[in-house]
Amino acid sequence: MTERQTLQQTAAGRRLLPGSVIGVLGGGQLGRMMALDGVKMGYSFVTLDPTPNSPLGQISEQITAGYDDVEAARKLAEQADVITYEFENVDAGVAKLLEEQSYVPQGSKLLYTTQHRLREKAAIEAAGVPVAPYREINSLEDLQSAAAELGLPCVLKTATGGYDGKGQAVLRSEEQLQPAYETLAVGGAELVLEKFVKFACEISVIAARTPSGSVKSFPPAENVHVNNILHLSIVPARVPSDIQLRARQLAERVAEGLNAVGLLAVEMFVTEEGELYVNELAPRPHNSGHYTMEASATSQFEQHVRAICDLPLGDTTLLSPVVMVNVLGQHLEAAVQRFGEHDELAESLGVVPKLHLYGKSEAKANRKMGHINLLCGDVRDALEWVEKTNIWRQD
Numbered sequence: 001m002t003e004r005q006t007l008q009q010t011a012a013g014r015r016l017l018p019g020s021v022i023g024v025l026g027g028g029q030l031g032r033m034m035a036l037d038g039v040k041m042g043y044s045f046v047t048l049d050p051t052p053n054s055p056l057g058q059i060s061e062q063i064t065a066g067y068d069d070v071e072a073a074r075k076l077a078e079q080a081d082v083i084t085y086e087f088e089n090v091d092a093g094v095a096k097l098l099e100e101q102s103y104v105p106q107g108s109k110l111l112y113t114t115q116h117r118l119r120e121k122a123a124i125e126a127a128g129v130p131v132a133p134y135r136e137i138n139s140l141e142d143l144q145s146a147a148a149e150l151g152l153p154c155v156l157k158t159a160t161g162g163y164d165g166k167g168q169a170v171l172r173s174e175e176q177l178q179p180a181y182e183t184l185a186v187g188g189a190e191l192v193l194e195k196f197v198k199f200a201c202e203i204s205v206i207a208a209r210t211p212s213g214s215v216k217s218f219p220p221a222e223n224v225h226v227n228n229i230l231h232l233s234i235v236p237a238r239v240p241s242d243i244q245l246r247a248r249q250l251a252e253r254v255a256e257g258l259n260a261v262g263l264l265a266v267e268m269f270v271t272e273e274g275e276l277y278v279n280e281l282a283p284r285p286h287n288s289g290h291y292t293m294e295a296s297a298t299s300q301f302e303q304h305v306r307a308i309c310d311l312p313l314g315d316t317t318l319l320s321p322v323v324m325v326n327v328l329g330q331h332l333e334a335a336v337q338r339f340g341e342h343d344e345l346a347e348s349l350g351v352v353p354k355l356h357l358y359g360k361s362e363a364k365a366n367r368k369m370g371h372i373n374l375l376c377g378d379v380r381d382a383l384e385w386v387e388k389t390n391i392w393r394q395d
């Protein structure tokens, strides 16, 4: 518990100056990177995570207990001046308890909205921002008529619990409707059918909003997925500047429309015609924003701390072109080896690789173990480095 001179009461709520203690629900890599920046600014951190020695717990206080452990949540509330979360599937009941017992500027409403695809889409549309045409699906008959209306191909998704492409199926023919429905609707899961967007690329914009209502966004990242897991973020995104600007405006509008506090990552599809459709939101730091750690005047993690503490938001100017490449379990050994040696390739391309590892003990396949930010003069040089190192060919 800190002396309370770090707390200022404002019209919008509370301003928490450096010296305050930030409690983080979840001790994964996002929390760890938040703390790495927050500690520099003079904050200290305590996390609640069920796994001992979590990535964040290695560099902060940790309360080791389940997320549904009410006593542990109360302890977190006692120790922290402000509470945030670093993953989305926070139990709404726990979030509510913490809201009552402590200060959670992000609230639980935004989590409630983004935990359910139908609620999320309705909220995005209410903010005047386009999503791909969709229908709510409660029966096989619903699916058949919705598919006829929207036209194939379509994407059938569970409304809750899906991630990294899990809980969804692309439907290309009528014969695929029934088996996909039977697979995804198990246990009465709610479903949503989306029109398949023939996108030219996928981008994401991270916006930040403070309780006082100021909003800032980072330049869009162009995201490349492999096996439905983020592989690369390329910045600047290779889309015209007017589309980049519009993407930032849409993301800011969504953050305002949803009264978000903290970071809101907004994933979008860009079509050949230059249309933008929002696909998904994440109310937290996002993998596609890791590029900001070295390439931006302010990192997404510093921005999140600023936003939840109601400090003025930091400058989001991009200082250098950058490519972020994820290091999954199967890439770890080769990536670490490479960092032990002089990198002639990087030098000849004018690329500066910055390695970030998350301190996870077990390098399982497809597990996010770290990432590399490749600062460069031109993103093509960084992409050539990724290609020529051969580290990402071992899938």
Ligand code: AMP
Pocket: 132, 155, 162, 163, 164, 165, 166, 168, 194, 195, 196, 197, 198, 199, 202, 225, 228, 279, 280
């Ligand atoms: P999601 O779980 O919604 O992020 O979807 C995972 C990935 O599936 C996205 O990153 C897209 O590559 C693809 N996808 C999802 N929805 C659609 C859609 N409506 N049209 C085309 N591709 C989609």
